[in-house]
Amino acid sequence: MKRIALLGATGSIGRQALEIIDSHPGLELVAAASGSQPIDGIAPLTQVGGDLAELLERAEPDVVLNAVVGFAGLRATLWTLERGADLALANKESLVAAGALALEAWERGGGRLLPVDSEHSALYQCLENRSADQIESLVLTASGGPFRGKSRDELTGVTPTEALAHPTWNMGPKITIDSATLANKGLELIEAHFLFGVPYEHIEVVIHPPSIVHGLVRFRDGAAIAHLGNPDMRVPISYALSYPERSATPVPPLELRTLEFHEPDLDTFRMLPLAREAGERGGTYPCAYNAANEVAVQAFLEGRIGFLDIAAAVEDALERVDGSPARDLTELVEADRRARDLVPVTS
Ligand SMILES: NC(=O)c1ccc[n+]([C@@H]2O[C@H](COP(=O)([O-])OP(=O)(O)OC[C@H]3O[C@@H](n4cnc5c(N)ncnc54)[C@H](OP(=O)(O)O)[C@@H]3O)[C@@H](O)[C@H]2O)c1
DSSP states (O other), rough: OOEEEEESSTTTHHHHHHHHHTTTEEEEEEEESSSSOOOOTSSSSSEEEEEEHHHHHOOOOOOEEEOOOOOHHHHHHHHHHHTTTTTEEOHHHHHHTTTTHHHHHHHHOOOOOEEESHHHHHHHHHHTTOOGGGOOOOOOOOOOOOTTOHHHHTTTTTOHHHHHOOSSSOOHHHHHHHHHHTHOOOOOHHHHHHHOOOOOGGEEEEEOTTTTTTEEEEEESEEEEEEESSSOHHHHHHHHHHSSOOOOOOOOOOOOOOOBBBOOTTTTHHHHHHHHHHHHHHHTHHHHHHHHHHHHHHHHTSSOOHHHHHHHHHHHHHHOOOOOOSSSSHHHHHHHHHHHHOOOOOO
């Protein structure tokens, strides 16, 4: 029996994880948390809001599935890595923001870090724990979101409802807006850098509208290994929770069809090059990128700023933060706060 703690149990990933856990006799849900919605009775230990590390301390899980959205998931990520419990990580924002601090905690703890993000789960499976020196490049695929092919002019007046209509994935609101701006791919670029230790210049992003190829690794011997599957998060969730087994899921077998790939439009979707720039600058620039994006996305969803203002706000914040590395969690939280304060939320 694996003892699972599920953080973010009421969200899109959380609900799909409950389905996987319910149908798997080897997985036992020992604790669950949400931010504000009630979750009474779904696990022996439950918590709404509050300190996630305290809940984990009491639950003593073997695996923590961190499916909280945003920087709020940071302490749970660090707690799990430090303790050496297995971390099934959907909350990419925590790895992007904490970067080096998270890797240090992971090394001290010695547990497994199993990505739940479908692209990183795919890359993890293609890599089979091979070292970075055998890799020519990692290729992250992006659906392109609802605004693929649109010009900046066409994006000026788009509404939250239009931005929330994702063509292939059904996800929570924050990541859906991140997919529309390509910030999601930007966060994933930084996430891949930290997860796999590959330099940014060896991580490519391609637009692949059907979302069938989830990730591809080019190796130095000329071989390229790709991971294919229907776009369904129950597959990477099940993989991370059942690892090293592969358990059955209700996801139908993949029907093969034509695959198309395009270059991303970096002039229109500025959040992608901004992420690369923040990642390459290092220090707390990725933390600032994430923080400014979280505030700007919320402001867009509430109708206080326009769609293109999201990237403008993040670019402006990145120009104004100092970006020096955080030596500890207190400094990281401070860097996050300073970047948040720099985002104008009315335009
Ligand atoms: N959805 C996907 O397909 C997908 C794919 C890849 C990666 N991810 C990543 O997975 C994470 C979750 O995404 P999602 O789409 O599932 O988001 P979501 O549907 O918005 O759910 C977010 C979850 O986080 C909980 N939460 C928020 N603040 C919290 C706090 N302070 N303490 C405890 N729980 C808190 C929410 O609880 P309440 O409901 O009570 O507010 C909810 O359960 C994100 O980092 C996202 O980037 C998602």
